[in-house]
Amino acid sequence: MTVTETTIARATKTRRKTRIQREKEGIILNAALDVFSAYGFAGTTIDKIAATAGMSKPNLLYYFASKEDVYVTLLDKQLADWVVPLEQIREDGDPIEELRAYVRRKLELSRQRPRESRLYAMEIIHGAPHIKTASFKDLRKVVEEKVAVIQGWADAGRITAINPTHLIFAIWATTQHYADFDVQIRAIDDSDDDELFETAAKSLETLLLDGLKAR
Amino acid sequence: MTVTETTIARATKTRRKTRIQREKEGIILNAALDVFSAYGFAGTTIDKIAATAGMSKPNLLYYFASKEDVYVTLLDKQLADWVVPLEQIREDGDPIEELRAYVRRKLELSRQRPRESRLYAMEIIHGAPHIKTASFKDLRKVVEEKVAVIQGWADAGRITAINPTHLIFAIWATTQHYADFDVQIRAIDDSDDDELFETAAKSLETLLLDGLKAR
């Protein structure tokens, strides 16, 4: 066996072990997202997560130090993804089209990742006890940046005057509502998934953006 | 002592006892609203509520049979108040003015009763395990009624075409956002309470209603 072969074998072995570990962690995190987003942090037991993930409680605790460890890992991941759609707004694009695309992205996330939306919403409603001040400062920085962009558009007369911060709040609120208040919406509206989200998208564009078109 | 006097004394005594009981229950419910809205149902302990209410745990359980009993009492109260602002929309009023007043009422509630808003939001996000199907049916009925009213305004050309159901969803989402996501909003916006809500009201009117004005 050559040195090269040995190196490859060792690297492969290490890599595979790591990959398996990551797979297990992925299974746990996916199960945890199910349970946390449905029952909240306090309402979730390690047993429930372990059962959902198809393993025993001590086995789960072999991969994560504690229930809080699992939760914070999940939350940090969500926080990182949180601002991405906002960051994608481009100053040099067409204002209405940029905002329209932003609303679409956020609504799409509500549809495709409602568990993440609910997890985040619950954490905020509870006063964000697990979110570091630094994370909020990062969010604030991105918001301030995009607020300046939108204000610039308004100043240039490319959209009508609006408070950009509250426009962003309104986009967050309306799009996330479809994930977070799903139960209530389903009790009121009988549309199937496709129809509901298509109608929501059109309605939100009309409501939030039609009034912004410079005349 | 005459019969009349005895009767009065007895009635007074009974009445006073009931009033005191109601006062105690009120103190407990207020404390419970504090704790439930901050920590959720599972995250709340009877001890925390009792301590906030300034009494012992067994004393609290003298007035309410269980933790769930306290919670459901609060939730039912909130459910009853929930649809009132919507019900107040009048078909024979000016459409934009009726909707404007509705937005104001909902925003005002977010400001003055944020705990109730958060309690309700958490219950919905968790899948509304304590809300009876009948309650949702009541809500649905009121929504359908007002959807017909708004649709009628649109059909008559008094407002521009919009999906009334999603307009109502948007009003709920945006107004409640200021109560439910308070922590996040405060991390982004430094305005004091008065300024924040005044700017929010103006922004929501512009965003949600300006586009609806018939032209």
Place this chain on the structure above:
DNA sequence: GTCTATATATTGATAGAC
């Protein structure tokens, strides 16, 4: 790495004295 068994802590609810 995964299991069973268990130590330790918390909590909902009750018993019973005053």
Place this chain on the structure above:
DNA sequence: GTCTATCAATATATAGAC
């Protein structure tokens, strides 16, 4: 009506065998 003491049930986390 209010208290102290306590029971019974859960749940987090660990010990230790395999």
